[in-house]
Amino acid sequence: MVQHTEHPRSVTFPNNDMSQFGKGLSHFQHDFLSSGLFTDERLARLIERYPREYYMITTMTQQGQKPEWRNGDLNGVSGEYALEAIRNGRLWLCLRRFDLIAPEYDDLVADAFAQIESMNPGLTTSGHKSSLLISSPGARVLYHADIPMVSLWHLRGRKRVWLYDPNDKTHLPDEVLEGIMLRETEEEIPYDQSWDQTAQSIVLEPGYALSWPHNAPHRVDNLEGLNVSITTDYFTPETKRRYGVYYTNGLMRRRLGVKPRSTSANGIGAYAKCAAALAAKKVGVKAATERSMMQTFKLNKEMPGALIDLSPAEQQAITQY
């Protein structure tokens, strides 16, 4: 049973405010379901054609327990079996990089972004990277913040998205955000349940999409049914600069012991930091401390939804491209 605060203080409803897309909160309808690409049959075929290096399957602890994600392996099951396992288990499957593996799905997203940009003169988005998320009725995504802007195109089931103010340094201290930008950490950022009192809480229904302010911490509780969504990462020029600022501030703090003074994403300082971040990435300055992922379980082929824990000797790093 998914636990969540019964009467969240701030509940938002679809605003269809496309002028906020790429900046603030935008909650609007989409038409992806009319493509017919999200039936069990189509999803099963999609799962089967995914190479190991482009999918992740994870399980997570319950609300109230020590937050933990664990990565696993599909163990060669059929697409139908994988869906059955997700329906019955506590699992979250992420099929990444549509651009390489699922072009027909990528086209849907590309069309939607083209429409959104045509409705918003002045909005330019880039770096679109989409993944399909298929998760259990009781699955959840732990409190975290993402590096890029994120849009979530919901397709099946119901989920509640909790959004926290990205400018509240209690929710997201600068040093933590820097660690995210440097890919040192992602899921393990500090969270206190009392913050839910001031969070925005949005129930996402099939056919609705959501995009939120850059780096806004969030978590997700699935409420009902097999949940299927597309998540698309993107950047705007402003958020790319903000990324560069925090990336470079993080490097300065960690390498030079300098306490960064400015987190503004505008002005000449911001542009210089952004250039430094790109240069550092190009020469691989941070590669050694980026986190690596281990797989610690595989699906049980006889019992849909059950997991087989791997012994330390069987555990191996998951290579993701």
Ligand SMILES: [Fe+2]
């Ligand atoms: Fe996220």
